[in-house]
Amino acid sequence: MKGMLSAEKEIEVRFSEVDMMGVVWHGAYAVYLEDAREAFGAKYGLSYSRYIDEYVFAPIVDLQVQYKRPLRYGMKALVRIAWRPSDAAKIVFDYEIVSPEDGTLFCKATSVQVFMDRDYNLLWDSPAFYVAWKKQMGVL
Amino acid sequence: MKGMLSAEKEIEVRFSEVDMMGVVWHGAYAVYLEDAREAFGAKYGLSYSRYIDEYVFAPIVDLQVQYKRPLRYGMKALVRIAWRPSDAAKIVFDYEIVSPEDGTLFCKATSVQVFMDRDYNLLWDSPAFYVAWKKQMGVL
C-alpha cells in the first residue's frame, strides 16, 4: 500500500475470535483495525491518549470492510494501515490485512473518523493539535 | 425502510458494549446487525441453522456501516433489516438502527453474503434451498 504515512501491526488470531464455522468472525476484525490505528498513533505521535488529553473524540463514522479470504486459528497476519490525505475535518485510513509470509490478501477496509468535543458535538474544523500534527508530518 | 422482505429486532445496549467514551463501541454494532439477520431468518424460515443443515456457509464478504448518532448505555434501539433483491448468488441486507420512540436514526448499514461449501469454496450459483426459498417468498 502506498501512502504518505503508514504503519503495520502483526496480529495473532485468538481462539475466542474464531466462530462456529472455524474462521475468524467478521465482527472481530474491528479489533484488528483498531490495533492498526493504535500502531499508527504510536508511530506518529497521534495515539488515542493524545485525543483524550485534548478533550477531543475521534469516533468512527464510516467503516467499510471487504472480507477476501478467511483468517483461521493459528494464523498470524499483518495489518497495514495508510493515512489518506483529506482537506475536511476528518481522518481517513485504508487498511489491508495480509499474510506476513506471502502477502496473501485477507481483508481490505477503510475507516472515517470525525472530530467531536466532549459533549459529542461535531467539530467542523480540525482541532489545532491535529493541524499541527499534519504540518509536523509534512502532509499539510 | 421499504423492502419486499423485512424484519426488525429490538436490542438493549449492554454495559459491556459501551466504551471509554461513554458510547457503544463501533465494533459492537456487528452483533446488533447479526441479531437482525437472525430475526429475519426466524421470520422467513431462513435461519443460520438452515444453512448449517444444508452444509452451506454464507459468510459476510462486505460490510459497510455508517454511524450517524451514538448509542449509549440504557438505550433500547430497533434494528430494521430489509432484504435487497439480487440476481447473483449473494444475499444483500440493508439495515437501519433507529430509536423505537421517535425514529431517530443511529446507524445505517449494508451487508453482502455469498455462499460457500464446507471447504470454503465459493459457490457460483445460489444453492437449491435458497432458490426454493426465494420462490416461496415470491421474490424470484
Next chain:
Amino acid sequence: MKGMLSAEKEIEVRFSEVDMMGVVWHGAYAVYLEDAREAFGAKYGLSYSRYIDEYVFAPIVDLQVQYKRPLRYGMKALVRIAWRPSDAAKIVFDYEIVSPEDGTLFCKATSVQVFMDRDYNLLWDSPAFYVAWKKQMGVL
C-alpha cells in the same frame, strides 16, 4: 434457588458467542451474568444507572464460574440471579443458568462487588443509597 431477592433473564445464544468447538465460549458467559445483574437492578430499583448517579462504582472483585453443560447455538437459557445477604460493604450474587424447558443446569456462578468512589478508592462502608435500598427491600 432460594433467596430473599432474586430475578431472572432469558438469554438467546448469539452466533458470535459460539466458539470453534461449537459451544458458547466460556468467556461469553460474563455477558449473560451481567444481563442478569441488570435484570435484578431493573426489578429492584438498583440498576447501574443508580450507581452512576451516586458517583459510585461497584466493580466486580471476585468471580467464580462453574461450567456444567455446554450452551449451543440456537438455545435459549434462563439466567437466575439471587442476592446473598452480607454485612460487609459488598454485593454478592449467586447465579444459575438453566434450560427454561426442563431446568437442566448449564452453569453456576457467584460474583462479589465492592464499592468504590470515582477515583477508584475502596469504600469501607456501604454507600448511603445502598443501605437505604436494603432497608426498603426489607433485608437490613
Next chain:
Amino acid sequence: MKGMLSAEKEIEVRFSEVDMMGVVWHGAYAVYLEDAREAFGAKYGLSYSRYIDEYVFAPIVDLQVQYKRPLRYGMKALVRIAWRPSDAAKIVFDYEIVSPEDGTLFCKATSVQVFMDRDYNLLWDSPAFYVAWKKQMGVL
C-alpha cells in the same frame, strides 16, 4: 509464582476492552488468561492445535478470578501462568496478571479444564497424548 511449568505473555490493553468506567471490563480478562494458556502451549508443545489433532476438547469447567487492581487503557501487563500438578484427568492453571515494571498485582485466577471427546462426553482418564506429555515434561 513458583511452579514446575510456567510461562508468561505480555498483553496490551485494547481500547475496546475498556469499559464506561475507564477500566478494563472484568469479562475481558478471559481473553488475557487464554492468551497465557496459548503461550504455555506454545512453550511446552501443548497448544490448542494439539488437542484438535487428537480429537479431544479441553473445555474450561471452572474459572475463578480475583480482580485486585484495575487495568486501564495504555497499560501493558504480564500474564503469568503456572501448571498445577493434578492426578485426576484435568488441567489446572494458576495465573497472575502483574505490572512488568514493578510487579504490582492486578489479578489472580485459577482455571480447571477437563477432557472431552468430540461428542462432548467426559473422558475419565487423561488422554494418552497428555500422559505422554507429562512424562516428557518430567512431571509425572
